[in-house]
Amino acid sequence: MENNQRGFTSNIGAIAAAAGSAIGLGNIWRFPYTLGQNGGGAFLLIYIIFVIFLGVPLMMTEFAIGRRSQSNVVGAYRVLSPKHKGWMGIGILGLICGFMIYSFYSVVAGWTLNYIALSATGGFAGKDAAAVGEIFTQFTQSSYLPLITQAAFLILTGVIVVMGVQKGIEKFTKILMPILFLLMILLCVRSVTLDGASEGLKFLFKPDFNNFTATGVLSALGQAMFSLSIGMGLLVTYGSYIRKNDDLLKTSVCIAGTDTLIALLAGIAIFPAVFAFGLSPESGPSLVFITLPNVFNNMPLGMVFAILFFVLLAIAALTSTISLLEILVLWAVEELKMKRITATILISFVIFAIGAVCSLSLGSWSDFTIGGLCVFDLFDELTATYFMPIGALAFTIFFGWFYRKEEVWNELSNGGTLKAKYFKIYYFIIRYIAPLALIIVLITGALGIGN
Ligand code: PHE
Numbered sequence: 431m432e433n434n435q436r437g438f439t440s441n442i443g444a445i446a447a448a449a450g451s452a453i454g455l456g457n458i459w460r461f462p463y464t465l466g467q468n469g470g471g472a473f474l475l476i477y478i479i480f481v482i483f484l485g486v487p488l489m490m491t492e493f494a495i496g497r498r499s500q501s502n503v504v505g506a507y508r509v510l511s512p513k514h515k516g517w518m519g520i521g522i523l524g525l526i527c528g529f530m531i532y533s534f535y536s537v538v539a540g541w542t543l544n545y546i547a548l549s550a551t552g553g554f555a556g557k558d559a560a561a562v563g564e565i566f567t568q569f570t571q572s573s574y575l576p577l578i579t580q581a582a583f584l585i586l587t588g589v590i591v592v593m594g595v596q597k598g599i600e601k602f603t604k605i606l607m608p609i610l611f612l613l614m615i616l617l618c619v620r621s622v623t624l625d626g627a628s629e630g631l632k633f634l635f636k637p638d639f640n641n642f643t644a645t646g647v648l649s650a651l652g653q654a655m656f657s658l659s660i661g662m663g664l665l666v667t668y669g670s671y672i673r674k675n676d677d678l679l680k681t682s683v684c685i686a687g688t689d690t691l692i693a694l695l696a697g698i699a700i701f702p703a704v705f706a707f708g709l710s711p712e713s714g715p716s717l718v719f720i721t722l723p724n725v726f727n728n729m730p731l732g733m734v735f736a737i738l739f740f741v742l743l744a745i746a747a748l749t750s751t752i753s754l755l756e757i758l759v760l761w762a763v764e765e766l767k768m769k770r771i772t773a774t775i776l777i778s779f780v781i782f783a784i785g786a787v788c789s790l791s792l793g794s795w796s797d798f799t800i801g802g803l804c805v806f807d808l809f810d811e812l813t814a815t816y817f818m819p820i821g822a823l824a825f826t827i828f829f830g831w832f833y834r835k836e837e838v839w840n841e842l843s844n845g846g847t848l849k850a851k852y853f854k855i856y857y858f859i860i861r862y863i864a865p866l867a868l869i870i871v872l873i874t875g876a877l878g879i880g881n
Contacts, residue, residue, distance in 0.1 A: 444671035445681055446603040448493075450749030451664060452689045453607065455538050456657040458743060459718050460814075461693040462700045464653050466711035468646040471637035474697070476647055480654040481690050484867060487859045488660045488822050489682040490842070491829050496669025497678075498841045502760055503663025506670075510833060517832075520824040524663035525761055527817045531662075532754040533784040534809045536587075539747040540579030540789075541719065542740050544569060549736035554723040559707040562727075563720045570716070571793030580785050583744075587751040588778045591759060592771055603749060607688075610742040613735065614692065617699040617722070620729050627702030633711060634701045648875025651868075652815035657689055659750075661818030661825070664757050675844050679852055699725070715806075755781075816872070823868040830861035 465473045499506035504521030511517050548554060554562055570576060621627060655661045672681065700718060703725045704711050713720070722739065726732035755777065762773035791798065791805035800808050829838060838857065843850035 444668045445676075445685070447749075447753060448659070448665060448668045448681075449607075449685045449688060450603045450746075451659045451668075451753035452657065452685055452750075453692055454746045454750030455535060455542075455743070456653070456750070457689060457693040458696040458746070459538060459715070460810075461653060461657060462696050463714050463717040464649055465634070465697060466701075466704070466717055467714060468649050469638060469641045470633040470701075470711065471635050472639045472642040473646055473650050474634060475637045476642075476650040477654055478690065480651055481658070481686055483859065484651070484822070484864055485654050485658045485660060485686050486679070486682045487856055487864060488655075488825065489658060489665060489686060490678045490856065491825050491860055492660065492663065492665035493669035493672055493678050493682065494838070494841045495825065495829060496666035497672055497674065498837070499666075500670045501666075502670070502757075502764060503666040504761065504765060506663075506666050507828075511828070514832070517824075517828060520821055520828070521663055523817060523821055523824075524661075525758065527662040527813050527821065528664070528754055528758050529781065529784065530809045530813045530817075531656075532751065532758070532781050534788040534806050535747070535754065536583050536751060536781060536785050537576060537580050537789045537806070538715070539583045539744065539751055540576055540581075541570065542744040542747055543579045543582055544575065545719065545723075546737060546740040546744060549723070549726070549733060549740055552733060554727055554736070555733065557723075557727065559709055559720070559724050562723045563709075563716070565723075566716050566719045570789075571796075573790065573794055576789045576792075577786050580789060581782055583747075583751065584778045584782055584785075587748065587755050588774050590748070590752055591755050592774050606742060606745050609738075610746060611692065611695070613739055613742060614695040614699060616735070617725060617739070618695055621699045621702040621706075621725055624702060624706040624725075624728065626706040629705035630700075630702030631698070633705065634697050643878075644871075644874040645878055647871055648815055651819055651871050651875070652811075655818035655822060656814035657693060658686055659753065661821035662757075663821065664753060667757060667760065675847060677848055677850070678842060679850075679856070816876070819868050819872055823865055823872070826860045826864045826868070830857070830865065 465477070495506050495510065496503075499509040501509050502521075503524050504518055507514075507517035507521065548565070553565065557565070622631065659665060672678070696718070700721050701711065703709075703721050704717070707721070707724050709717075709721060709724075711717070723736065726736040726739070729735060755774065758777045759770060759773045762768045762777065763770055766773075768776070787795070788806040788809055796804050798804070803811060835857065839850070839853060840846075842848070842853060842856070
């Protein structure tokens with residue numbers, strides 16, 4: 431299994447990397463604003479149901495496909511289903527998804543760098559909520575600065591991917607994620623003790639299905655896929671490095687559980703503050719970047735915590751961008767026979783160009799829209815809400831219907847050495863429940879039925 435072209439070669443490294451890929455801006459930036467736009471508590475409930483009943487089995491499926499085939503997502507189908515080349519289309523969809531996500535994700539990751547600088551130079555000190563909002567708008571709508579921070583983030587990611595990722599990621603996830611976790615708890619405590627915080631908690635935890643729509647269900651599904659990095663085949667690659675005698679259920683539950691916990695903490699840190707400061711929960715991508723600086727302003731040692739928080743957020747984003755770039759580079763190296771360094775540089779340039787369009791679409795190019803969405807929002811919505819669930823659907827159909835049941839059992843139980851008592855439930859979910867649920871949610875959500 432040693433393969434020098436690949437970044438991840440050890441078991442712990444692969445699991446840490448999968449967790450690092452899952453935890454990122456999706457939890458702290460995207461989850462709160464998507465929840466805010468979709469009515470709060472009802473979204474949370476549906477989200478958690480999706481994580482447990484679809485997220486975990488789907489994650490196991492991608493891991494299992496990777497471990498069985500010992501290959502990346504495109505090659506996996508070549509190995510597992512040599513006669514039906516059509517399945518490789520899923521790999522290609524995953525690649526397109528990777529390019530699109532990395533493009534807008536690197537823009538937001540760049541924002542975190544600017545926010546580190548702003549916090550360190552006292553940029554938010556003494557400002558009220560409106561003024562903090564103004565800082566965000568001015569920054570994201572300006573033409574150059576977001577491009578520079580995006581480029582910086584791409585370079586940082588590129589250098590790490592070229593130098594080899596394994597040790598770095600392991601260290602990052604093991605030491606820094608617990609610090610991020612503690613800091614989030616601290617922020618939660620500050621946020622819920624603000625005057626007027628209880629409204630926010632109600633918004634987050636009290637399901638109100640009156641304003642909840644089929645589109646909201648689709649958004650919750652998309653958020654679950656996005657946050658767990660499911661549906662684009664990235665986890666297939668990581669699966670190929672997980673040891674045969676590791677229980678995939680345990681591994682997946684751990685990753686999905688941690689990921690959801692961090693998203694929840696982000697929600698508890700943000701919504702009470704949103705209501706306490708009279709901000710709107712529906713404000714979209716700006717939500718975290720406006721709310722949290724206000725919380726820091728209201729804390730003793732706020733500046734120190736602000737710097738620490740944005741540094742950790744940048745690192746959480748970095749472990750995700752590394753996985754996004756790694757998957758694209760791996761494809762170029764293995765399928766196009768490129769050198770690792772050439773692939774990294776070329777892909778980073780392409781991403782910079784597409785990402786620049788995403789970034790500018792929030793400011794000077796915002797008049798250009800497709801279906802009412804600017805390019806940034808379009809990329810975000812298309813990938814998370816459509817491509818990833820479609821990719822996940824294809825995985826379930828392949829593993830539940832086309833691949834032999836005994837082989838699936840063999841893979842999950844390591845040829846019978848693991849008990850895998852859950853197998854029946856797992857198989858039932860990926861054969862019937864998951865495909866049906868995915869199809870229904872995709873169709874009703876896309877057509878806006880019941881809105
Ligand atoms: N899951 C990552 C996050 O929550 C985003 C991501 C999606 C990373 C898809 C890789 C692939 O930040």
